Amino acid sequence: MSTPGSSRREFLINSVSGLGAAWVAANYSGILEAEEFVQQAARSGQPAKLQFFTPDQAAEVEAMAAQIIPTDGTPGAREARVINFIDRALVTFEKDQQPAYAQGLKDLDGQTKQLFPSASKFSALTSEQQIQVLTAMEKTPFFNLVRTHTVTGFFASPVHGGNQNKVGWKLVNYDDSLNFKPPFGYYDAQLMKSR
Numbered sequence: 117m118s119t120p121g122s123s124r125r126e127f128l129i130n131s132v133s134g135l136g137a138a139w140v141a142a143n144y145s146g147i148l149e150a151e152e153f154v155q156q157a158a159r160s161g162q163p164a165k166l167q168f169f170t171p172d173q174a175a176e177v178e179a180m181a182a183q184i185i186p187t188d189g190t191p192g193a194r195e196a197r198v199i200n201f202i203d204r205a206l207v208t209f210e211k212d213q214q215p216a217y218a219q220g221l222k223d224l225d226g227q228t229k230q231l232f233p234s235a236s237k238f239s240a241l242t243s244e245q246q247i248q249v250l251t252a253m254e255k256t257p258f259f260n261l262v263r264t265h266t267v268t269g270f271f272a273s274p275v276h277g278g279n280q281n282k283v284g285w286k287l288v289n290y291d292d293s294l295n296f297k298p299p300f301g302y303y304d305a306q307l308m309k310s311r
Contacts, residue, residue: 119277168206168214173221174199174239179239180259181266183246191283193266200277201269202262213261220258227253 166174181193181202193199206214227249228238235241238249253259269277270284273292282292 121124133265139254143182144181166203168203169283173217174203175239176224177202177262179246180250180262181269183243183250184263184266185270186243190287191281195271195281196270196278196283198266198269201272202265204277205265210265211279216258216261220256220261223258224249224253 126222139264169177178194178199181198181227185193185196185198187194206217224238228235228241231247231249232241235245241249272284274282
């Protein structure tokens with residue numbers, strides 16, 4: 117959820133900066149396991165199959181992710197296929213979060229039914245109704261977990277299942293070619309001007 121007056125780009129850049137190297141270091145072996153998992157799936161040539169979520173659960177989490185990073189003038193979490201990243205994370209380096217998702221999905225259903233008693237499920241609500249449900253849940257550990265996984269999946273290397281077609285990287289102008297030429301930053305540019 118963004119605050120009025122802040123741009124989507126600022127929100128996403130600030131979210132990425134909060135992830136940090138500590139998370140990568142703490143989960144490095146699991147990340148390598150996830151990468152191998154995704155590479156094997158890619159070699160098979162088959163579409164990604166859900167390993168943890170049922171199709172109904174995936175629809176609920178994907179609807180949450182699509183509200184966290186919505187589709188507007190640019191692709192959002194749905195186009196980045198963040199649900200694939202989250203599903204793969206939950207069977208590799210985030211296995212310990214499986215119970216949190218199982219309980220969180222029950223809580224999401226409960227909050228949905230509390231606010232909209234005639235609703236069949238969260239993903240069937242209108243966008244405005246979904247935002248009402250998520251606003252009621254935004255201080256819960258489950259919402260925070262889904263938000264973290266959504267942002268991570270939106271910007272992680274596509275090899276991990278999310279960031280389809282590098283949409284997250286394109287949004288923040290990240291060049292993954294590693295073919296950089298000077299000047300690299302402000303100080304280098306100033307040096308080049310003085311020559």
